[in-house]
Amino acid sequence: MQSESLLDVSGLTKVYGNKGSLFVPRKEILAVNKVSFSINRGETFGLIGESGSGKTTIGRMVMRLIDATAGDIQYKGKSILSMKKGEMDKLRNEMQIIFQDSGSAFNPRKTIGEQILHPLNKFYPGNEAQIQYKKVIEMLDVVGLRSDFYHRYPHELSGGQRQRAGIARALIVKPKFLVLDEPVSALDVSVKAQIMNLLIELQKEFQLTYLFIAHNLDLVAYFCDRVAVLSKGKMIETAPTIDLFRKPQHEVTQKLLSSILTLDGDLGDYYRKQSVI
Template sequence: MKDNTLIEVKGLQKVYGGKKSIFLSTKKVTAVKDVSFSIREGETFGLIGESGSGKTTVGRMILRLIDPTSGSIIYNGHSLMDLSKKEMAALRKEVQIVFQDSGSAFNPRKTIGSQIAQSLLKFGDNSDSQLIHKETLRMLEVVGLRADFYDRYPHELSGGQRQRAGIARALILKPKFLVLDEPVSALDVSVKAQIINLLMDLQKEFNLTYLFIAHNLDLVAYFCDRVAVLSKGEVIETSSTMELFKNPKHEMTKKLLSSILTLHGDLGEVYRNRNVI
């Protein structure tokens, strides 16, 4: 790998089914096939594609939330495929995820603050309850939530506030790499802009590297440095965001981009403006 490459994925594949028994036989379904790309330290790498293209599966395999059928995942020079469950748990401090559905991402019976603090209790190095409480309050402030949100329950927060809390829960461990799994797809337009701009500010402040999984290409144009296009579980095109919007090569990419061409006209202009949200 190059020195500034943080994540390198090679030949990643995920196959479901294919098991046979006396009573049951299931058909093999290949959700992800031979996916390869790399993510440089400090950049935002977009992974786009139609619904069902395998985007989320790829993101979760990189974090080993789903075990790949085959392929390799290299993080910071180390193979994640070779790590035991205990070793992978130790790495959770460095690789985190922000989920799409902020409502289901939190336990409705526990306060927001206690769930953010739980990350430190589970994966952190400090067990001092006062210090953990103090750090949780600080992280709430970092993502734009007041201290009194600590004692609120998930249903008492708006969708945008819950997503800010989800970001705080991921960031409290001081990770290097975040998978952002369609983190604003369920939010109103104005709230989307606030969350994306927050993520951009946090990236600069904490030197974060992002994998941004999305189907909203307006956001990709605004947010991402490079992009891979996924279709039926395969990467069909990878390029800088500017090049993708100015000169898409694959027919599927052109099809995906046509939706915002109708709204904005010239695709190159969409990227150059970078103000589409």
């Protein structure tokens, strides 16, 4: 059975630059150059590449956090780049993002519970306060946090706890698609493993689709169904994870993979060697 596409990106381009002036010459930087890919329902699609390759820029364009210079992004067959603000706001309950820095992702003056409650009130207004509170407590439990975390402030949580809270805030509106922008890169190894396994469990439970942005190839091998490799804003290779790790085609991909353990046997053997498990 052919998989159904959820997100389709075609010719996506982002140019940064200034307009120039009498004393400052005009300068443009091509951050993303005509990138195209599709993500099927229920799969985890990985974006990897060296620092500055355009991974995070693509993720933010997919979420319409920054505007694309050219190209198109279709979600369920509809172009999100042509949507007006009201249309895009309605879609945000289906498309959420989990950021790399869990510290800066939260308002330090509000409790964790208040911040998880905010998107719930925005997308599902009208429910009684007690009902909304109960939903937040239930979601805290889903991500492995006790109910008393509702009343805590971000600085009172560890990095792993804040990231769990960030996952709870994203999931509270029942999205179908999540952009995971290096969600565990700031965490230590043991906490990293816990969060990755949590994301896998949640994907199965809530039938989620992931765009996973990372530079850690161990995590990509463990987590992704398919992988695209970026270099200087261009997509240079895309393949199922097992094929990419066994037979990388591009020189840049080969160099990236040379930094990890040699693959002997099937990819399952490779997974079991990694510290993330």
